[in-house]
Amino acid sequence: MSADFLRVEGLAKDFGGLRAVSGVSFSMGRREVIGLIGPNGAGKTTLLRLITGILRPDLGTINFKGISISGRKTWDIVNMGIACTFQNMRPFRRLPIIANVMVSCLSPRAMKRGEWVKKIEAKAMDALEFAGISDMALEKASTLSQGDLKRLEVARAIATEPELLLLDEPFGGLSPAETELMAKSIKRLHKGGRFGRLHSEGPAMIIVEHKLQQLMKIVDRIIVLDFGTIIADGTPEDVVNNPQVIKAYLGQGGL
Amino acid sequence: MSLIGYYTRKTYTICKEEVLVLPGRVAVGVFFLTVLLLPLFSQSPYLLRVMVLSSIFAIFAASWDLLSGFTGQMNFGHALFFGVGAYSTALLNIHAHLPPWASIPLGALAAVITGLVVGIPCLRLRGTYLALTTLAFPIIVLGIVFAIPDVTGGELGLSGLSRLTGTRLWDYYLTVIVMLAVCSIMWKIANSNTGIIFHAIREDEVAVRASGINTTRYKLMAFCLSGFFAGISGGLYAHFMRIAGPSTLEVSMSFTVVIWAVFGGIVTIYGPVGAVFILFPLLEFLRFWPEYRTLAFAIVILLILLYMPEGLFPYLRDKIETECPRCKIRNVATRKTCRICTAPLE
Numbered sequence A: 001m002s003a004d005f006l007r008v009e010g011l012a013k014d015f016g017g018l019r020a021v022s023g024v025s026f027s028m029g030r031r032e033v034i035g036l037i038g039p040n041g042a043g044k045t046t047l048l049r050l051i052t053g054i055l056r057p058d059l060g061t062i063n064f065k066g067i068s069i070s071g072r073k074t075w076d077i078v079n080m081g082i083a084c085t086f087q088n089m090r091p092f093r094r095l096p097i098i099a100n101v102m103v104s105c106l107s108p109r110a111m112k113r114g115e116w117v118k119k120i121e122a123k124a125m126d127a128l129e130f131a132g133i134s135d136m137a138l139e140k141a142s143t144l145s146q147g148d149l150k151r152l153e154v155a156r157a158i159a160t161e162p163e164l165l166l167l168d169e170p171f172g173g174l175s176p177a178e179t180e181l182m183a184k185s186i187k188r189l190h191k192g193g194r195f196g197r198l199h200s201e202g203p204a205m206i207i208v209e210h211k212l213q214q215l216m217k218i219v220d221r222i223i224v225l226d227f228g229t230i231i232a233d234g235t236p237e238d239v240v241n242n243p244q245v246i247k248a249y250l251g252q253g254g255l
Numbered sequence B: 001m002s003l004i005g006y007y008t009r010k011t012y013t014i015c016k017e018e019v020l021v022l023p024g025r026v027a028v029g030v031f032f033l034t035v036l037l038l039p040l041f042s043q044s045p046y047l048l049r050v051m052v053l054s055s056i057f058a059i060f061a062a063s064w065d066l067l068s069g070f071t072g073q074m075n076f077g078h079a080l081f082f083g084v085g086a087y088s089t090a091l092l093n094i095h096a097h098l099p100p101w102a103s104i105p106l107g108a109l110a111a112v113i114t115g116l117v118v119g120i121p122c123l124r125l126r127g128t129y130l131a132l133t134t135l136a137f138p139i140i141v142l143g144i145v146f147a148i149p150d151v152t153g154g155e156l157g158l159s160g161l162s163r164l165t166g167t168r169l170w171d172y173y174l175t176v177i178v179m180l181a182v183c184s185i186m187w188k189i190a191n192s193n194t195g196i197i198f199h200a201i202r203e204d205e206v207a208v209r210a211s212g213i214n215t216t217r218y219k220l221m222a223f224c225l226s227g228f229f230a231g232i233s234g235g236l237y238a239h240f241m242r243i244a245g246p247s248t249l250e251v252s253m254s255f256t257v258v259i260w261a262v263f264g265g266i267v268t269i270y271g272p273v274g275a276v277f278i279l280f281p282l283l284e285f286l287r288f289w290p291e292y293r294t295l296a297f298a299i300v301i302l303l304i305l306l307y308m309p310e311g312l313f314p315y316l317r318d319k320i321e322t323e324c325p326r327c328k329i330r331n332v333a334t335r336k337t338c339r340i341c342t343a344p345l346e
Helices: A044-052 A074-080 A097-105 A108-113 A120-131 A146-158 A176-191 A212-218 A236-240 A243-250 B002-019 B023-041 B045-070 B079-095 B100-122 B128-147 B168-190 B193-203 B205-209 B215-241 B251-264 B270-288 B293-307 B312-320
Strands: A006-015 A018-028 A033-037 A059-064 A082-084 A164-168 A193-195 A198-200 A204-208 A221-226 A229-234 B321-323 B330-332
Touching: A006 A044, A018 A044, A018 A059, A018 A221, A018 A229, A033 A044, A033 A212, A044 A074, A044 A082, A044 A164, A044 A204, A074 A082, A074 A108, A074 B205, A082 A146, A097 A108, A097 A120, A097 A146, A097 B193, A120 A146, A120 A176, A120 A193, A120 A198, A146 A164, A146 A176, A176 A204, A176 A212, A212 A236, A221 A236, A221 A243, A229 A236, A229 A243, A236 A243, B002 B023, B023 B045, B023 B168, B023 B270, B023 B312, B045 B168, B045 B193, B045 B215, B045 B251, B045 B270, B079 B100, B079 B128, B079 B215, B079 B251, B100 B128, B100 B215, B128 B251, B168 B193, B168 B215, B168 B270, B193 B205, B193 B215, B205 B215, B251 B270, B251 B293, B251 B312, B270 B293, B270 B312, B312 B321
Parallel strands: A033 A204, A033 A221, A082 A164, A164 A204
Antiparallel strands: A006 A018, A006 A059, A193 A198, A221 A229, B321 B330
16 A cells, blocks of 8 residues: 555644644554554654544645545544544543444444444444454443543444544553453454454554553554654664654653 | 224234333323313313423424434524414415414424524534524524514514314314324434434534534434424414414523423433423413412422433333343332343342
């Protein structure tokens, strides 16, 4: 596949006087998995929100599969095949967990791709099964632990069967065992295949994460942001040895 | 005959396995039967009038719950839909000489258009800002009503509408059956896939958008559906009272519907309906003590909200039913094990 699956050019976003993202440009291929790292406040989450249309860019363009998505509504972007999870989880707390996922299953994209699926609940259940929380499907989302909420976020995102998945700190707040499990799930998802009534085409991924050791096992390439600009872009090995990255983010201790 | 026998057996099986197993459902069944059979016991014109008005306001209260309870679009100007429904019905009946069966649905459609007019500027608002903006709309329309008295009748309103039906008894049956049907439809919508999206929008709109759902469409749908049902109640009210006056648009009307819904329990549909059938007759009963009427009414509401903050009917439901911790199916509170999965109910 060409490297123009997602092309971001000269992206900028200001919040009042603060420039959160400044002239960010990169492109990625259809099967690529990119790690997005950087110090807190570097603009990682803002960049993801710009791609998903939750925020509107002040400058720059975003092209997905050759079509400009800058300024489009979030639901349009999701229905084109981009899904995201949130760093601060946003479950529908008073709804059962299965209903949380059913909302995604009711999106036009999911409905079109799963026309043959008679029951939305069954498809939602398969997404929960994949995320490993199907046994809690009937519990209210407010009762879930931090780790299970992260899984719920993933289940909600994959229910739309995306081609590009943006994961914002998927390992945040997870124990080492849970982190291991989540990493396995992400790899399995990227491999693609059928999970019950869900079909994963092996989505490309952009993963924002601070747990670098886990991240390095998953990603093909790492982009480092600092003060809203890209300071490094390359293979994980190149990036961790980059003096600028060591100075801005990793410190002398490295990983 | 065999077909009748088949449906009789089927109805009996449904009643036995689906209705009689839960006291909440039995209570709803008893309510349906009571309102349908009431005229067999008394045909007092006053009683029938109170019940007809209760039915009309029950539709109105449930329609508020669909918009503000389920979808979280806090509407403090719900009288707008009621008033527009009432005035449109009256205009169509008086000037176009349309009978009630045509003027009421068309009046409701006018309320749907009003729902769109209100909904579009309110799309970006939430919370207090939304509540205050919606509050302004019926006041604006009330100003228009007073500004063109030749069309709207000004302060006196439009009177001389044709009767709903020929007799008070048929008025009663028509409104009660429409109320039961419309409220059942609203309950069905609230429990459908669309209802799940309404719920989700109330919880977190950004997350719903990120799930690929066009929240604008669903919010406008909620405004239109709620406007339609409130418009039906407004149309019924205009034909039953044979007048559409400025009182249908007053601020007190908008706040009364909030009181009914909160008293009965929001996000339930059945709560606001039940609340109207308690509070409206109660207010009539309190006419015996006119000087204490409003005070007593306020005390009843405050006591209920103090001890049952989620509303009267969810409180009562939780007293007579318990939820299975494993399968989440509701059971009679006296049961020791779940009727479906047999898990202990503590």
